[in-house]
Amino acid sequence: MSIVFANNVDISLRIKYNKNMNDELKNLVKDLGILVSVPSVSSSSLPHAPFGEENRRALDIFLSRAAALGLKTGEDDGYAGWAEYGNGELRVGILAHLDVVPAGDNWTTSPYELSIRNGIAYGRGVSDDKGPLLACLYAMARLAEEKYKLRGRVRLIAGCNEEEGSACIKHYVSHCEIPRASFTPDSDFPVTASEKGIAHIRVTLPYCSETASSLIELSGGMRPNIVPDHCRAVIRAGSDAALRTPDSSPGSDVVIIKNGVPAHGSTPEKGDNAIIKMLPLLAGLLPGDTGLRAAAKLFSDLDSPARLGLGGSDVTGKTTLNVGMCGLENGRIVLTLDLRLPARYSCADVTDALRAAMPPETAVDVLHSAPALVHDENGPLVRTLMDVYRKHTGDLSTEPLHIGGGTYAKELPGCVAFGAVFPGTETHMHEADESYPVDDMKRLIDIYHDAIIALDSME
Ligand SMILES: [Zn+2]
Numbered sequence: 524m525s526i527v528f529a530n531n532v533d534i535s536l537r538i539k540y541n542k543n544m545n546d547e548l549k550n551l552v553k554d555l556g557i558l559v560s561v562p563s564v565s566s567s568s569l570p571h572a573p574f575g576e577e578n579r580r581a582l583d584i585f586l587s588r589a590a591a592l593g594l595k596t597g598e599d600d601g602y603a604g605w606a607e608y609g610n611g612e613l614r615v616g617i618l619a620h621l622d623v624v625p626a627g628d629n630w631t632t633s634p635y636e637l638s639i640r641n642g643i644a645y646g647r648g649v650s651d652d653k654g655p656l657l658a659c660l661y662a663m664a665r666l667a668e669e670k671y672k673l674r675g676r677v678r679l680i681a682g683c684n685e686e687e688g689s690a691c692i693k694h695y696v697s698h699c700e701i702p703r704a705s706f707t708p709d710s711d712f713p714v715t716a717s718e719k720g721i722a723h724i725r726v727t728l729p730y731c732s733e734t735a736s737s738l739i740e741l742s743g744g745m746r747p748n749i750v751p752d753h754c755r756a757v758i759r760a761g762s763d764a765a766l767r768t769p770d771s772s773p774g775s776d777v778v779i780i781k782n783g784v785p786a787h788g789s790t791p792e793k794g795d796n797a798i799i800k801m802l803p804l805l806a807g808l809l810p811g812d813t814g815l816r817a818a819a820k821l822f823s824d825l826d827s828p829a830r831l832g833l834g835g836s837d838v839t840g841k842t843t844l845n846v847g848m849c850g851l852e853n854g855r856i857v858l859t860l861d862l863r864l865p866a867r868y869s870c871a872d873v874t875d876a877l878r879a880a881m882p883p884e885t886a887v888d889v890l891h892s893a894p895a896l897v898h899d900e901n902g903p904l905v906r907t908l909m910d911v912y913r914k915h916t917g918d919l920s921t922e923p924l925h926i927g928g929g930t931y932a933k934e935l936p937g938c939v940a941f942g943a944v945f946p947g948t949e950t951h952m953h954e955a956d957e958s959y960p961v962d963d964m965k966r967l968i969d970i971y972h973d974a975i976i977a978l979d980s981m982e
Contacts, residue, residue: 539639541961548965551661552644554588555964556637558653559646563622565687571601574622574691578683581621585656585681592664602694603682608663614675615978616702617971618692618935619656619709620685623648629955643958650950650959652931655708655943656681658967665972673979678702685709685931688891692934704904704978707931708971710940713912714905715930716923718940719789719839720864720895722873723747728814728856729884735854737762737809739776743798744848747861747890750794751847752785754801764808779804788845788861789927792825798846798858799823814882815856821880822846828862831876837865839895839925859890863927866895896933907981908941911974915966921946941974943967 538556540549558581566575582604586596589606598604626634626647634647644654659679666673678700682691736759743754758765758777765777781801786794802819809815821827828834828842835842848859862873870892877887898905900923913919930940944950944959945966951957 538637541639541642544961545965547661547665547968548961551657551964551968552637552639552961554657555644555646555649555654557584558621558657559637559648560635562626562635562647563683564625565622565684573601573694574684574687578622582681582683585621585660589660589679592660593667594660594663599695599699601683602691603680603699605681606660606663606679607676608667609673609676609979612675613678613700613702614673614704615677615975616705616935616938617659617677617679617975618682618705618707618931618938619659619679620652620682620691620931621656622683622686622691623651623653624686624953627955631956634955634957639961642961644961644964645956645958647957649957650944651952651957652685652709652943654959654964655967658943658964659708659971661968662971662975665968666975671976673976675703675979677975677979680935682931689931689934692931696935701936703937704981705932705935705938706908706941706974706978707935707938708941708943708967710926710930710932710942711924711944712916712942712946713918713921714908714923715926715932715940716900716905717839717866717897717925718895718929718933719843719927720866720868720870720893721929722860722862722864722870722892723890724860724862724873724877725886725888725890726818726858726860726877726881727852727886727888728812728818728858729882730855731809731812731814733764733811734809734815734856737764738805738851738856741805741849741851741856743781743801743850744846744859746788747847747859748788748845749847750783750786750788750791750845751797751849752783752794754781754783754797754849755779756801756805758808767808787928788847789843789863791843791845796846798849801849814885817881818856818858822858831873831880833862833864833868833872833876835865835867837867838897839865840927841865842868843927864895866897869894893929893933896929898939903981904937904939904978907977908939908974911970911977912941915970915973916945918946942970
């Protein structure tokens with residue numbers, strides 16, 4: 524595979540280095556500038572580039588930089604690549620990713636051009652996950668430079684499709700070597716000890732002729748895992764439903780808009796869901812639609828998991844449910860749900876409960892699911908990484924995290940999320956002006972360098 528990356532010299536020249544940066548940090552920042560310049564958003568597959576040309580380009584850059592830093596490299600046919608140091612048993616794995624989410628609008632800098640302002644690096648991927656990935660690469664390069672004698676090998680696996688389903692690491696897991704113990708720098712510090720399970724479910728309500736003939740449009744939400752802040756319905760002029768609206772004027776369609784407040788789908792209590800405000804209103808206008816009435820009742824507030832008999836909790840917290848999207852398909856109302864589940868509930872429990880709660884002829888389809896991941900807080904993996912974190916930061920009070928969001932760690936056996944965002948740091952991941960403090964990148968190299976040594980010697 525040829526290695527082509529345009530204009531990387533120009534890219535590095537535009538970065539202003541701070542005086543206090545050592546050469547290691549300068550080189551990392553330069554490589555980050557090169558990687559950020561690649562808009563590695565997953566796209567249609569090409570030979571040896573299952574996630575498109577740009578993701579392939581990011582992978583080639585990673586592999587060539589790793590080789591230049593004295594590390595062995597390999598790849599899983601464009602799904603993922605790796606850099607390796609040491610010999611013998613594959614004792615330590617690091618899982619990071621090269622793909623990014625689309626830039627979106629409202630950036631104050633150019634998203635695919637690394638810029639540094641007041642010691643903060645800006646650009647798509649600087650915190651998720653190109654910066655942390657490079658910090659791990661430089662931690663390994665430092666071990667190589669020191670000729671550090673590890674007991675076994677350490678492998679940094681660079682996936683190319685984390686943001687759109689992690690097909691990269693799924694492929695890797697079924698084709699390549701699994702490290703004995705791994706961490707992923709794709710979450711927060713200190714250690715994410717447990718993550719809820721995830722179920723994305725499509726609920727298609729039964730066909731109702733009144734709804735099919737009266738409802739011209741129903742749209743709300745962009746993704747299952749975001750609390751929708753906008754929902755819009757259009758009702759046909761002259762229909763019974765239109766006549767039921769207080770301000771209908773004859774001859775014109777009735778447009779109904781509901782607004783809310785966005786939030787991450789794993790924390791629906793932090794947002795205000797525009798779709799669940801729309802449902803009861805529509806149910807009132809379309810009284811013949813029993814499916815709509817049932818959905819409006821079931822999903823009316825944050826207690827819907829309890830109504831489904833999924834109200835229990837464990838160390839990961841309570842079940843949450845976000846109605847993330849709604850739409851119309853062939854006259855039928857479709858709702859897309861994002862549930863986050865304590866370890867005691869499976870995705871099948873969710874589909875069973877939904878089928879039982881909704882009228883017959885409701886279609887319930889699983890779009891995506893992942894089981895909960897629970898690491899023993901007092902087990903060697905979590906303890907070892909917590910010790911490294913505490914030694915470097917002096918932060919003895921922050922305990923291991925338990926989150927509703929899913930991390931990359933779920934995809935690789937024996938993997939736990941460790942960093943790379945320090946407590947209290949705002950990085951605007953997945954948003955405009957994604958950022959990461961440059962000095963923290965140096966701390967990352969130190970921490971990951973010692974984490975590799977600690978996991979390598981862990982019994
Ligand atoms: Zn990520």
